[in-house]
Amino acid sequence: MARTGDLSPAEFRQASRRIADWVAGYREGVEAFPVLARVSPGDTAALLPHSPPERPEPLEAILADLDRIILPGLTHWNHPGFLAYFSSSSSAAGILAEFVIAALGVNAMLWRTSPAATELEQRMIAWLRELVGLPEAFEGILLDTASTSSFTALLAAREAAGLGARERGLAGRPEVPPLALYVSEQAHSSLEKAAMAAGLGRGSLRKIATDDRYAMDAEALRRQLSADADSGMRPVMVCATIGTTSSNAIDPVGRIADICERAGVWLHVDAAYAGPAALLPELRGHFEGWERADSIVINPHKWMATPMDCSALLYRDRPAFRASLALTPEYLSSDEQGALDLMDIGLPLGRRFRGLKLWFLFRQMGAEGLRAMLRRHLGLATGFAERIGQNERFELVAPVPFSTVCFRARMPGGAGMEDGGLADEWNRELLTRVNRRGPVFLSHTVLGGRYTLRLAVGSVHTASRNVDEAYRLLCEEHDAMAAALDVGGEMSA
Numbered sequence: 001m002a003r004t005g006d007l008s009p010a011e012f013r014q015a016s017r018r019i020a021d022w023v024a025g026y027r028e029g030v031e032a033f034p035v036l037a038r039v040s041p042g043d044t045a046a047l048l049p050h051s052p053p054e055r056p057e058p059l060e061a062i063l064a065d066l067d068r069i070i071l072p073g074l075t076h077w078n079h080p081g082f083l084a085y086f087s088s089s090s091s092a093a094g095i096l097a098e099f100v101i102a103a104l105g106v107n108a109m110l111w112r113t114s115p116a117a118t119e120l121e122q123r124m125i126a127w128l129r130e131l132v133g134l135p136e137a138f139e140g141i142l143l144d145t146a147s148t149s150s151f152t153a154l155l156a157a158r159e160a161a162g163l164g165a166r167e168r169g170l171a172g173r174p175e176v177p178p179l180a181l182y183v184s185e186q187a188h189s190s191l192e193k194a195a196m197a198a199g200l201g202r203g204s205l206r207k208i209a210t211d212d213r214y215a216m217d218a219e220a221l222r223r224q225l226s227a228d229a230d231s232g233m234r235p236v237m238v239c240a241t242i243g244t245t246s247s248n249a250i251d252p253v254g255r256i257a258d259i260c261e262r263a264g265v266w267l268h269v270d271a272a273y274a275g276p277a278a279l280l281p282e283l284r285g286h287f288e289g290w291e292r293a294d295s296i297v298i299n300p301h302k303w304m305a306t307p308m309d310c311s312a313l314l315y316r317d318r319p320a321f322r323a324s325l326a327l328t329p330e331y332l333s334s335d336e337q338g339a340l341d342l343m344d345i346g347l348p349l350g351r352r353f354r355g356l357k358l359w360f361l362f363r364q365m366g367a368e369g370l371r372a373m374l375r376r377h378l379g380l381a382t383g384f385a386e387r388i389g390q391n392e393r394f395e396l397v398a399p400v401p402f403s404t405v406c407f408r409a410r411m412p413g414g415a416g417m418e419d420g421g422l423a424d425e426w427n428r429e430l431l432t433r434v435n436r437r438g439p440v441f442l443s444h445t446v447l448g449g450r451y452t453l454r455l456a457v458g459s460v461h462t463a464s465r466n467v468d469e470a471y472r473l474l475c476e477e478h479d480a481m482a483a484a485l486d487v488g489g490e491m492s493a
């Protein structure tokens with residue numbers, strides 16, 4: 001066979017076995033790495049050649065450099081001690097599917113450019129919908145991230161608001177009133193970015209106050225909508241969050257849906273993280289009302305063991321999405337009756353074969369396996385929260401409806417929230433020290449204006465020993481800081 005520059009079939013077989021070994025070894029040995037990368041800006045770049053190689057290099061040389069240059073510069077998202085942000089972890093099913101996806105190299109932009117990819121994606125959305133208990137009226141697509149999903153929903157909502165922005169844009173139109181996007185003050189920044197990108201501008205954001213559980217105050221939303229209507233503003237969308245980024249707070253979606261219905265405003269639900277928890281019948285109460293939304297985002301690449309990237313955007317009104325983005329130049333036209341071209345729903349033309357990842361995942365883990373993982377995470381988070389709540393070194397600062405625990409360390413002598421900047425500094429240092437130790441990685445947020453520590457359990461790999469380790473290191477470092485305070489009279493770095 002003539003050489004194409006690519007590997008021969010025999011070479012490919014050998015190389016893929018080698019890669020399979022490398023991946024298996026990485027998964028087995030990942031705990032030997034510190035979770036958080038220990039490099040400084042520029043360290044990795046300094047080890048990389050300035051120019052590409054002229055001659056082909058053997059796989060062994062590439063793998064040696066992967067180990068030597070790249071791995072030390074990674075924060076290991078698949079380390080079981082990854083307890084920061086919201087994890088994105090790679091189940092075996094997801095990794096294997098990614099391998100097949102790359103080999104198939106399918107671009108599911110049109111139905112005809114891979115009918116099975118479009119139809120599998122649609123069926124995977126239906127499986128997800130059924131698993132989380134949403135009505136059949138919802139269909140959807142798989143996009144890269146929740147940021148893209150919410151942005152896409154905002155474009156559809158903008159069109160549904162009758163602004164004609166698709167054809168005429170928004171600029172230079174005196175008849176277009178000021179526009180508004182309603183979120184809670186705890187909503188994810190991706191909504192703010194969506195407003196920027198959709199031409200509403202950051203100024204359109206109405207950040208509704210939250211209650212003592214950090215959930216949107218529905219009455220405040222109602223008042224704001226009414227005041228804005230009086231002043232001639234046009235509401236474009238309300239976004240309620242189930243499982244906010246900082247503390248997993250749950251906006252009262254049922255009451256918000258009532259308000260949206262009365263005001264005729266599009267309701268989007270951001271369940272990017274917590275959505276998979278609706279697989280658990282015992283948690284369905286947290287999702288009450290989301291079935292009334294116009295659109296919902298759930299990220300399998302967060303709490304559903306799916307490797308980056310995979311975000312499910314569910315919606316009822318396909319025509320609204322088509323109205324905002326469908327556009328078919330001649331070179332993309334096709335004539336199959338009843339075929340759905342997914343390029344019509346979202347911004348990207350080219351589309352990865354993400355449905356295959358969910359297909360492998362659902363089949364290899366089964367709904368049962370996914371539910372078991374979610375329950376394990378909930379148990380670990382609740383257990384950690386209980387220990388934190390009983391330990392005088394710490395205080396819990398938010399409810400734990402899902403798997404994220406928000407807490408603060410008290411300074412010796414009992415100073416906590418009330419002690420202002422000093423206590424914030426104490427918490428910041430504690431987090432730095434714990435993360436520097438290596439086996440775990442936690443992150444922070446600000447709640448009630450105060451620096452807050454945050455432990456989020458969401459990785460398919462995380463076990464009780466990892467959460468125990470986090471607890472142990474928090475106590476140890478807290479004690480070491482307290483001892484240093486006794487000796488030195490002030491905190492050491």
Ligand SMILES: Cc1ncc(COP(=O)(O)O)c(C=O)c1O
Pocket residue numbers: 086144145146147148188190241243244245270271272273299311
């Ligand atoms: C509630 C919520 N919505 C949206 C996002 C954005 O997710 P993505 O990175 O998929 O855009 C996040 C990220 O953590 C999130 O927590």
